Amino acid sequence: MELSSLLAPDLVKVGLAARDKDAAIGEMVDFLVAKGRVGADRRNEAIQAVLERERSLSTGMEHGVAIPHGAVSCVKELTGVLGISREGIEFASLDGKPAHLLVCLLLPVPRASRHVRTLAGIARLLRSESLRGRLLAVTTAEQAMTLIRSEEISEGADGMESIESIE
Numbered sequence: 001m002e003l004s005s006l007l008a009p010d011l012v013k014v015g016l017a018a019r020d021k022d023a024a025i026g027e028m029v030d031f032l033v034a035k036g037r038v039g040a041d042r043r044n045e046a047i048q049a050v051l052e053r054e055r056s057l058s059t060g061m062e063h064g065v066a067i068p069h070g071a072v073s074c075v076k077e078l079t080g081v082l083g084i085s086r087e088g089i090e091f092a093s094l095d096g097k098p099a100h101l102l103v104c105l106l107l108p109v110p111r112a113s114r115h116v117r118t119l120a121g122i123a124r125l126l127r128s129e130s131l132r133g134r135l136l137a138v139t140t141a142e143q144a145m146t147l148i149r150s151e152e153i154s155e156g157a158d159g160m161e162s163i164e165s166i167e
Helices: 021-034 040-056 109-125 129-137 141-155
Strands: 012-014 069-072 079-089 099-108
Touching (some): 012 021, 099 109, 099 129
Parallel strands (some): 012 079
């Protein structure tokens, strides 16, 4: 699944206000609640699932990227939000640097293990130094989506496989 297929402009939060990992996860889940992707009554379940995953192993990668995620029963399909923080958020990243680009994913419980390639594809896409730099400069969600689509086209999106292809 391509990141541009998972996201839409209404699922990109430019200017995350959070300054720490827990607050960032809460802010992104709250964003999904506000967009109607997660029921308000399931907010805590979603936050706890992602935080629990973080406690077992940080999803902070390198180069300012983090992909916090958790398996939940409150979504029927892979659901996500891209958060952009110009200031950066401490995320226990592999390289010790703060995360600026965070893709928070909620994975449906019965099929959570099927999304490993999707996670890897997102990580591969965000390895592009040029894309990361341009995403940090955007002022609108639409600009972010345009950049992501353009990068997927230029790389052939070979790293973003369909969920169905990994059954």
